[in-house]
Structures are given as structure tokens and as C-alpha cells.
Amino acid sequence: MPHRVDEGLVNTLKRVAAVLKQSEIPFALGGSFAVYAHGGHSSDHDVDFVIREQDRGRALEELSSAGFEVEQPPEDWLVKVFDEGRMVDLIYRPVDLPVTDETLRDTSMLSVEAINMPVLSATQLMVHKLLSYSQHHCDFATGLPVARSLREQIDWDRVRKETEKSPYAEAFLILLDRLDVVPDPESARLTVGG
Structure with missing residues (x-):
């Protein structure tokens, strides 16, 4: 541990x-x-x-x-x-x-x-973490260590699907992409071949 x-x-x-x-x-x-x-x-x-x-x-x-x-x-x-x-x-x-x-x-x-x-599951933990973010509580510093340390165990497609209605989750997932923690499948597709 x-x-x-x-x-x-x-x-x-x-x-x-x-x-x-x-x-x-x-x-x-x-x-x-x-x-x-x-x-x-x-x-x-x-x-x-x-x-x-x-x-x-x-x-x-x-x-x-x-x-x-x-x-x-x-x-x-x-x-x-x-x-x-x-x-x-x-x-x-x-x-x-x-x-x-x-x-x-x-x-x-x-x-x-x-x-x-x-x-x-690590996936469900990440979903719960992202859905807990709101206009009253949006401290991404609590989610980054979880995302970094469990990233290989997390089904990121499922996380994106289950949190798609949350703008806070969307912002966090964009941050993970920009920090090269977890690539966004959309940005990966946009850079192929060019």
C-alpha cells in the first residue's frame, strides 16, 4: 500500500x-x-x-x-x-x-x-468523485491524485458516459487530457494523421 x-x-x-x-x-x-x-x-x-x-x-x-x-x-x-x-x-x-x-x-x-x-470499483469511485463536484464544491485537487493513481483500473469511457451531464466532470476530464493523465478519445482522433 x-x-x-x-x-x-x-x-x-x-x-x-x-x-x-x-x-x-x-x-x-x-x-x-x-x-x-x-x-x-x-x-x-x-x-x-x-x-x-x-x-x-x-x-x-x-x-x-x-x-x-x-x-x-x-x-x-x-x-x-x-x-x-x-x-x-x-x-x-x-x-x-x-x-x-x-x-x-x-x-x-x-x-x-x-x-x-x-x-x-475504481471506475465507480471516479464517477462518484466527479459527480460530487458542484458550484459549491469543486476542488479538483481531491480528484487528481485518485485519477493519477488508479487510472489503469478505471474504465474512462464509462466515466465519461455516466458523468456527461456534469459540466464540472467535463472540465475535470479536459484537465486530465491536458495534463496527459488520461487522453480524451476526441482529441486523440483529431490528431491522427496530422
Whole structure:
């Protein structure tokens, strides 16, 4: 793995994953730790799991029984649990898209700090990152390390298709082309033969 991670957060991640697995609640690791699990560069220090909305109540019950503090924030797309002050987001509607069985199939079973768990695909992580950009939050510095470190694992055609309605995603993909991180297929076609 490319760099050191916060041991407390890793232990919390492992505890949450173990409870979800034992309870047979479908889930996948997302966010910065999913990038890390794929061998990529992860810059922030939080734990995100994705679950289906219909599993939210049972997940909170099981995690509460296991000693986690539970919080239902005002946002209507996630719930939070805490382990000695360390926060874990259980996200059931990332970027306004519900987590479905199909979402949870678009994963790789990876060993994350010695626990096998489903991890969102690098392609889906990039789609989520690009669709999170808006006029209120558009920090491309958070996406560049992900794109650079996972570029060979990402289906860029699928990323372009699934983010085509976002002008922020389009701008980010143009930036990747200009920086020679990922060539834009359009610019490649324009330069052939001339």
C-alpha cells in the first residue's frame, strides 16, 4: 500500500466491516479507503461505506449493539456511527443516486488490512468523485491524485458516459487530457494523421 494510514481509523473500519459481514448486510467500502484498497493515493482520513437504504435501520441496530454511537444527521443520504470519536459514514445515496444491488455488484473483493470485503470499483469511485463536484464544491485537487493513481483500473469511457451531464466532470476530464493523465478519445482522433 502506498502510504501510512491512521491506525485508529483502520481498526474502526475493520470493526464496522466485521459487524456488517456477520449481520449479512450488503455493503461496500467507498471513499478514500476504497482508493487506498485499490492501491491508490488517498488524501483524506475518513471511513465511508455504501449500503442500501432499506438496510439502514438494521445496520444502525447491529452497530449500536456492537457498541458504536449512532447519529442520524439532517442530511437524507447517509447515517453516521462513531467509535471512540472516529466517524464512519454509511451512505445510501451518494451523489443523489441510490445504492442498489447493481451498485454493490460493481465491486472487487479485496483484502483491506487483513479483512476481505467488497470495495467499490475504481471506475465507480471516479464517477462518484466527479459527480460530487458542484458550484459549491469543486476542488479538483481531491480528484487528481485518485485519477493519477488508479487510472489503469478505471474504465474512462464509462466515466465519461455516466458523468456527461456534469459540466464540472467535463472540465475535470479536459484537465486530465491536458495534463496527459488520461487522453480524451476526441482529441486523440483529431490528431491522427496530422
